Amino acid sequence: MVLDDLGSSLRGSLNKLQGKSRLSKEDVEEIVKEIQRSLLQADVEVALVMDLSKSIKKRALEEEPPGGTTARDHILKIVYEEMVELVGDSTEIPLEPQTIMLAGLQGSGKTTTAAKMAWWFSKKGLRPAVIQTDTFRPGAYDQAKQMCERAEVEFYGDPDEEDPVKIAREGMEATDDADVHIVDTAGRHALESDLIDEIEEIEEAVNPELNLLVLDAAIGQGAKKQAQEFDNSIGIGGVVITKLDGTAKGGGALTAVNETGSSISFLGTGETVQDIERFEPNGFISRLLGMGDLKQLSERVERAMAETQAEDEDWNPEDIMKGSFTLKDMKRQMDAMNKMGPLDQIMDMIPGLGGGLMDQLPDDAMDVTQNRMRSFEVIMDSMTESEMENPRSIGASQIRRISQGSGKDEETIRELLEQHKMMERTLKQFGSMGDGDMKRMMKKLEN
Ligand code: GDP
Numbered sequence: 001m002v003l004d005d006l007g008s009s010l011r012g013s014l015n016k017l018q019g020k021s022r023l024s025k026e027d028v029e030e031i032v033k034e035i036q037r038s039l040l041q042a043d044v045e046v047a048l049v050m051d052l053s054k055s056i057k058k059r060a061l062e063e064e065p066p067g068g069t070t071a072r073d074h075i076l077k078i079v080y081e082e083m084v085e086l087v088g089d090s091t092e093i094p095l096e097p098q099t100i101m102l103a104g105l106q107g108s109g110k111t112t113t114a115a116k117m118a119w120w121f122s123k124k125g126l127r128p129a130v131i132q133t134d135t136f137r138p139g140a141y142d143q144a145k146q147m148c149e150r151a152e153v154e155f156y157g158d159p160d161e162e163d164p165v166k167i168a169r170e171g172m173e174a175t176d177d178a179d180v181h182i183v184d185t186a187g188r189h190a191l192e193s194d195l196i197d198e199i200e201e202i203e204e205a206v207n208p209e210l211n212l213l214v215l216d217a218a219i220g221q222g223a224k225k226q227a228q229e230f231d232n233s234i235g236i237g238g239v240v241i242t243k244l245d246g247t248a249k250g251g252g253a254l255t256a257v258n259e260t261g262s263s264i265s266f267l268g269t270g271e272t273v274q275d276i277e278r279f280e281p282n283g284f285i286s287r288l289l290g291m292g293d294l295k296q297l298s299e300r301v302e303r304a305m306a307e308t309q310a311e312d313e314d315w316n317p318e319d320i321m322k323g324s325f326t327l328k329d330m331k332r333q334m335d336a337m338n339k340m341g342p343l344d345q346i347m348d349m350i351p352g353l354g355g356g357l358m359d360q361l362p363d364d365a366m367d368v369t370q371n372r373m374r375s376f377e378v379i380m381d382s383m384t385e386s387e388m389e390n391p392r393s394i395g396a397s398q399i400r401r402i403s404q405g406s407g408k409d410e411e412t413i414r415e416l417l418e419q420h421k422m423m424e425r426t427l428k429q430f431g432s433m434g435d436g437d438m439k440r441m442m443k444k445l446e447n
């Protein structure tokens with residue numbers, strides 16, 4: 001995750017403030033130093049880092065902490081607010097018909113992003129089409145076509161045509177029915193004048209409402225020049241940061257945002273079409289600082305729930321809250337979890353689990369959990385309908401039979417039954433929670 005290091009190093013300094021009610025000058029200096037170190041390491045421009053440090057220092061020493069706040073909460077709030085200010089608002093993307101053109105160097109992730117964005121728009125109920133005009137990179141056509149098939153969105157490209165401007169024009173006509181046109185353009189290894197000429201011509205042909213600059217999160221200060229050149233020629237309205245799953249950097253992208261006076265629009269967090277997130281400054285910084293990102297998490301949960309529900313019309317998640325939680329429900333939960341994406345990413349979003357706990361887990365812990373889920377699924381497939389509905393009826397002889405049927409050992413089956421009981425208990429507690437309890441819990445999570 002971008003600037004990942006910041007969260008963990010800051011937590012260290014913040015923990016030292018435990019029990020203190022006032023910040024000393026030294027405390028503030030130490031925290032600001034940690035922030036500077038992390039940001040510079042993440043390739044954020046020096047001038048930006050200095051501005052941020054100055055504001056944090058000033059506010060931390062001058063502002064009176066509200067009554068009852070600890071020194072730790074006071075500085076955390078200031079750091080949080082200043083960081084949100086630094087990354088800026090999210091690019092406005094109206095959910096209406098429009099044309100968006102993607103620009104960037106080769107390998108930055110444009111083609112992948114085009115398909116991901118199309119998938120994202122389709123989930124919002126719009127009808128997107130991707131137009132592939134990259135005639136420069138061999139394989140761009142096939143890659144885009146395949147990804148669009150996976151995303152189940154319309155695609156236009158012409159592998160036999162060499163003129164990208166012609167493809168763009170014809171693509172707009174051929175996909176006339178679509179609401180949202182996403183136009184992918186060719187990148188080069190470095191900015192060359194013919195790339196700039198070409199993209200200007202494509203822009204004229206498709207007349208986009210928005211141009212997005214796609215940047216690899218690992219890009220350093222090179223982002224600045226790219227951003228300037230693209231901004232001068234076509235005007236950049238927003239930045240997409242890709243490959244956030246694979247790097248601790250991302251500062252270059254912040255520089256680009258600053259340089260173009262634009263904002264971050266989307267984040268790419270993996271190679272599949274679903275690995276896209278709308279940039280949301282508050283959530284992004286909360287996650288960075290290890291405060292979790294409740295909003296993203298609830299969006300993902302909602303989406304996964306809706307998909308699971310669409311497949312199974314009889315299912316009503318509210319029944320679970322009323323106290324009946326069968327193995328069938330557990331299986332649906334696991335399906336929904338699978339749809340939300342890799343477990344470690346989900347864990348990262350849960351306040352209290354993000355950062356702190358994740359840092360302590362061995363690298364393969366998540367993998368084990370995912371393997372275990374897979375075993376559970378195989379086991380459930382070997383159960384009868386009535387066993388799934390009524391897990392308490394499963395005794396030693398059934399366990400033996402299920403073990404033979406699924407090829408999994410009896411121990412794993414017992415673990416599954418144990419896990420089910422535990423989830424059932426937890427849900428019952430949630431179900432009996434009054435409104436007041438819920439509110440208190442949410443408040444605690446927000447702070
Ligand atoms: P383009 O040349 O700008 O069109 O770049 P591509 O879309 O072909 O992406 C280049 C490589 O980066 C491909 O191998 C993609 O699978 C990979 N890629 C793109 N976005 C992401 C991302 O968010 N995470 C990861 N891990 N890989 C990505």
